[in-house]
Amino acid sequence: MVGTGPRGCNDFRTRYSGVRRQDLFNATPFYQAQKEILKILTGKMVVGHAIHNDFKALKYSHPACQTRDTARIPLLNQKAGMPEHQTVSLKKLAKAILDKDIQRGKRGHSSVEDAKATMELFKVVENAWEQKLSALSLSAKAMDLALNQI
Template sequence: MPTRWSGIRRHHMRNATPFSEAREEILKILEDKVIVGHSIYNDFKVLDIFHPAHMVRDTSMTRHLSRLAGFPRGRCSSLRILSRKLLKRNIQVGKKGHCSVEDATAALDLYKLVEGEWEQELERQLRDEGVPHEPSFASSNHYMKDEYWPEGVTAHPSVRTSVHEVRRRKT
């Protein structure tokens, strides 16, 4: 039986990298990077990792997207609902689990809708808390490069289009 979100089955794990090795590789990849995702704290919890709050952009937690979508203050919406309402994109519609690339691309595209406002607010917060001024984390140097996308993962037309849109925005 696949898991509800990933679609991964027991046989997929037979020759998988051991958790501790995978976790270490993930930590190396994420080091000094801004992490954009939706409900990303769930992933951090499963991996038992800490990532500095000022380096996390969780689209489930920002009031900027809720306001843009016209939702009441404090409402935390699903990635599926935010994508449909703000990106006019239907995601997570299959029964085999979520497509992680589609979800990640949607989260990044949502972030880009409010990036300027979000980054300015974060810089003000850091300054008000007495944190020394950091360079803007919105710089593309802090994002993972396309080299981390596994081969063939962009085969689905909707994902391929989304990945190309994100690449175009980064240049």
């Protein structure tokens, strides 16, 4: 996440984020970064892992129909041999499905590495998942039509 945040920050969670106090000295102000990011996201399909955390940090709500969260795709959990409705970490999914070890650096997670792994995971199930979502959408529309005819 770029920016200094709407309020001051005492805990940078450097172990996870890689962000240190000195990284923020010349950082883009939060509201400017937020404005630029939201301009990019608006109207786009957004793929992420546990992406609600990123949206919360941005103080943003993205339409569910344009959001693909790899932490909430049961097909990925199946492929990884994990329970379907359990939230599995990106690190575990990447190892089980892609045979990649990520998030091993001493300076915290790499947002680029996480984004690449997330997109690779999504591509593994993209066609099947989009077909399932399309079928669910069609059956919901059929149900609405049927209920409106009663």
